[in-house]
Amino acid sequence: MxxxxxxxxxxxxxxxxxxxxxxxxxxxxxxxxxxxxxxxxxxxxxxxxxxxxxxxxxxxxxxxxxxxxxxxxxxxxxxxxxxxxxxxxxxxxxxxxxxxxxxxxxxxxxxxxxxxxxxxxxxxxxxxxxxxxxxxxxxxxxxxxxxxxxxxxxxxxLQEILSDLFVGVVLQMETPFVIGDWVELAGEKGCVVAQSWRTTSIMTHSKNFVIFTNSNVASERIINYSRPNPVQRQDITFGIDENAPPNYVKQVLQESMMKTKGILKDPPPVAHVTAFGDSEVLYTIRYWIDDFSLVEEIQDRVLSLVWYSGKRAGIEPSTPERDVNISIIKIDKELHNETRDVIRSISFLEDLDDAQIKRLADITELKLYTVDEPLVLQGDEGDSVFIIKSGIVGVYIVAKDGSDLRVDERIAGEFFGEMSLLTGNKRTASCIAETEVEVLIIGKEGFVEVLTADPTILQVMLDALDKRRLNLEHKKTADENRLKEKIAAERSSLMLKIKGFLGISL
Structure with a gap:
């Protein structure tokens, strides 16, 4: 045997x-x-x-x-x-x-x-x-x-250790979270990175490694930001000066949030009046995200865009020390000369005389945009030209696969949107701020006022645009006379389109 x-x-x-x-x-x-x-x-x-x-x-x-x-x-x-x-x-x-x-x-x-x-x-x-x-x-x-x-x-x-062990088994059977989930345990928010016989470990946004015994985890409230649905609502409350009309403020806030990368479009972000304070109105902005790992980064983008959008719209946070009134930001007198110099540096405006440059400077708005904020979006209606005072703007078009394709950039001293100003053409590309960007904006309403006072400005601008087009297309063909005839013929139809859009007779 x-x-x-x-x-x-x-x-x-x-x-x-x-x-x-x-x-x-x-x-x-x-x-x-x-x-x-x-x-x-x-x-x-x-x-x-x-x-x-x-x-x-x-x-x-x-x-x-x-x-x-x-x-x-x-x-x-x-x-x-x-x-x-x-x-x-x-x-x-x-x-x-x-x-x-x-x-x-x-x-x-x-x-x-x-x-x-x-x-x-x-x-x-x-x-x-x-x-x-x-x-x-x-x-x-x-x-x-x-x-x-x-x-x-x-x-x-080893009662405590064995308790942690059995609680760990129970947690695994019930699976309130798994490795990779974003959770809140005992007031700490982080990503679950490890789970052993006795402990559960998370990595916080600050890259702190926090270890909990399984018995502590079971005795605390567990908030899982990844399950059953990763979509999470975020609320931020702050005060705006009481002189700002609430409906206008909410419109500005909602529009700025719609531009923020990382915020879901459905459900759409909203803004509410939540309370009245001393010389201020409290607003709560509410938006939804689906990646909790980016919660702090998205919050930074939201607040930055709210500040920049508010600045452009004349909306200021509440400040007890001074009164703030709602107004559109106009070019300050001390910046007037600088504005005229920027306008004069633009190729299709450089032939205007001093009086004409001054008229344009009077109706120009200075606006500030933050990184990743769209100035215009492809397909949007347009009625203004943007002149870059400082910063870099990326030019993007929608590719066949639906992604944004970067095709060009504009830097200080360059411009875009001139045909939208003259004819109301839809934007042919999206322009996104790649750094903090200051732009001068000439809009349709102010431009019509200037043209009414001095119609010759349009002729000078069109001559400059024709000259620029002739220089660009002359590289493609040697027949300069034929090219001039083509541009002159198109000039007539362009003038009709400009008159129709601006509602003027020249």
């Missing part, structure tokens, strides 16, 4: 167990190679190969010393048990890797790693106990009785 047991044992150790390890090594290597993750995970492969070689070496030496392992010296039996336990641990680690790769990564089935670790330890302990019983002839009943007493002693001394 001992001979049969020994043969079965040696077959298991020398053939079945090594073959299992080899097959698992090959399977895992194939999976990792296909996913280009072999280098990051080669440690587990190397460990498995070392275990395999060690096992085979032990079997070879044992066969040379004593073919009957059950009759081998005590030291050999201890080495055998250690080798077998390590081999089993290797097989279980390889199986764990395969389970995680196929079920978790492949099929998105969440299996907590520490649950697999518990299963591994149970299997290893049972294996070790069985081999001890088999090789040393010890009854398992005695071992189990002894282990029961030992477990009771350990349980009494």
């Amino acid at each position: 001992f001979f049969i047991y020994n043969e079965v044992l040696m077959f298991f150790l020398s053939t079945l167990l090594p073959s299992t390890i080899i097959i698992l090594i090959i399977l895992i290597a194939i999976v990792l190679w296909r996913r280009n993750e072999f280098k990051q995970n080669r440690r587990i492969i190397v460990s498995a190969i070392i275990t395999l070689v060690t096992l085979q070496l032990f079997i070879y030496l044992q066969g040379k010393i004593n073919p009957f392992l059950i009759h081998a010296p005590t030291s050999n039996k201890i080495i055998a048990i250690i080798t077998i336990v390590f081999a089993y641990a290797t097989v279980l680690q390889l199986l764990k890797k395969l389970v995680i790769e196929f079920l978790v990564t492949g099929y998105k089935i969440n299996i907590p790693p520490f649950i697999l670790d518990i299963i591994n330890w149970i299997v290893i302990i049972i294996t070790a106990l069985w081999f001890i019983s088999f090789l040393f002839g010890i009854e398992l009943t005695g071992l189990l009785v002894g282990s029961t007493v030992l477990s009771a002693v350990i349980g009494l001394s």
Whole structure:
């Protein structure tokens, strides 16, 4: 009988167990190679190969010393048990890797790693106990009785740790969150980065690594910002001077939020009057996001755009020290000369005389835009020209796949939108501020006033535009006379379109 047991044992150790390890090594290597993750995970492969070689070496030496392992010296039996336990641990680690790769990564089935670790330890302990019983002839009943007493002693001394362990199992079964979720635990907001037998760890927006025991997690309120739906509402409350009309303020706030990258368009952002304070009206802006990891970045964009939009609209935050009145920002007198210099530097306005430049400067608005804020959007109705005083503006068009394609840029001293000012053409591209940008804006209403007072301004502007077009297209054709005739013919139809849009007769 001992001979049969020994043969079965040696077959298991020398053939079945090594073959299992080899097959698992090959399977895992194939999976990792296909996913280009072999280098990051080669440690587990190397460990498995070392275990395999060690096992085979032990079997070879044992066969040379004593073919009957059950009759081998005590030291050999201890080495055998250690080798077998390590081999089993290797097989279980390889199986764990395969389970995680196929079920978790492949099929998105969440299996907590520490649950697999518990299963591994149970299997290893049972294996070790069985081999001890088999090789040393010890009854398992005695071992189990002894282990029961030992477990009771350990349980009494490790109550809190065991409590954390069992609570961790319960948390994994109920899955109030998984690794990668953004949560709030005990007042700390962060992304769940690890969950072990005893603890749960999160990484906050400030990159602080916060560790909670599982029992503490279970006793606190858990707010999950990623489940069941990642869409989250954000509210910000602040005061605006009481002289600003509420409907106008809400319109400006909502328009600025609609331009903010990261805010959902559906449901749309809104602004509400929430209370009255001392010389101020309190407003709450409400918007929705679907990526909580960007909550602070999006809040910065929202508040920045609110400030810049308010500045352009003449809306100021409440300040007890001074009175603030609602008004459109006009060019200050002390900036008037600087404004005229900027206008004169524009190619299609450079031929105007001093009086004409002054008239345009009088109706020009100076506006300030922040980074990533759209000045105009492709397809929008247009009736103004933008002259860049400082900063860089990126020019984007909508590509075939729906993405924004950057095709050009405008810098200080350049302009865009002149045809929208003259004919009301829709914007042919989106212009986005890539730095903080100051622009001078000449709108239709003020422009009509200027033309009514001095119609020759339009002729000068059109002559300059024709000259610029002639210089650009002359590079494409050598027939300058034919090109001039084409531009002159189109000038007549353009004049009719300008008169119709501006509502003037020249």
